[in-house]
Amino acid sequence: MSKKIICPKCRNSINIGNKVALVGKTKTGLKGVILLSTTLGDYTAEFSDDFTIVEGNIVKFLCPICHRNLSRRRNKNLATIIGVDKDGNESNIIFSQIFGEKSTYRIEDNNIKESFGENNFKYTENDI
Numbered sequence: 001m002s003k004k005i006i007c008p009k010c011r012n013s014i015n016i017g018n019k020v021a022l023v024g025k026t027k028t029g030l031k032g033v034i035l036l037s038t039t040l041g042d043y044t045a046e047f048s049d050d051f052t053i054v055e056g057n058i059v060k061f062l063c064p065i066c067h068r069n070l071s072r073r074r075n076k077n078l079a080t081i082i083g084v085d086k087d088g089n090e091s092n093i094i095f096s097q098i099f100g101e102k103s104t105y106r107i108e109d110n111n112i113k114e115s116f117g118e119n120n121f122k123y124t125e126n127d128i
């Protein structure tokens with residue numbers, strides 16, 4: 001489990017305790033704040049008021065500090081954040097930006113080290 005979550009672009013920490021704060025943007029331009037759990041495989045999410053997302057819709061995640069897009073270059077359905085463990089080791093945490101799709105992967109050296117969520121079969125190392 002990660003102690004700290006940082007943005008891959010600006011490298012600022014974006015977790016508050018065991019929650020990760022992200023900005024979400026829908027295709028229709030609706031924006032809001034989303035809190036995710038830092039526990040991989042825990043898909044509980046909290047949304048700012050008036051930010052309503054329909055299951056199956058894609059939500060682009062942005063860093064709340066530098067506002068850059070966290071989408072994977074190779075697969076726009078996926079986003080990347082960096083988890084830092086208590087020893088300072090970093091791994092990429094990749095997760096689906098499709099609301100309701102439970103697919104999360106922990107990557108080290110371009111290999112999937114762990115995967116989480118009931119939809120984790122959807123992507124392989126070639127897709128991410």
Ligand SMILES: [Zn+2]
Pocket residue numbers: 007008009010011012063064065066067068
């Ligand atoms: Zn950032």
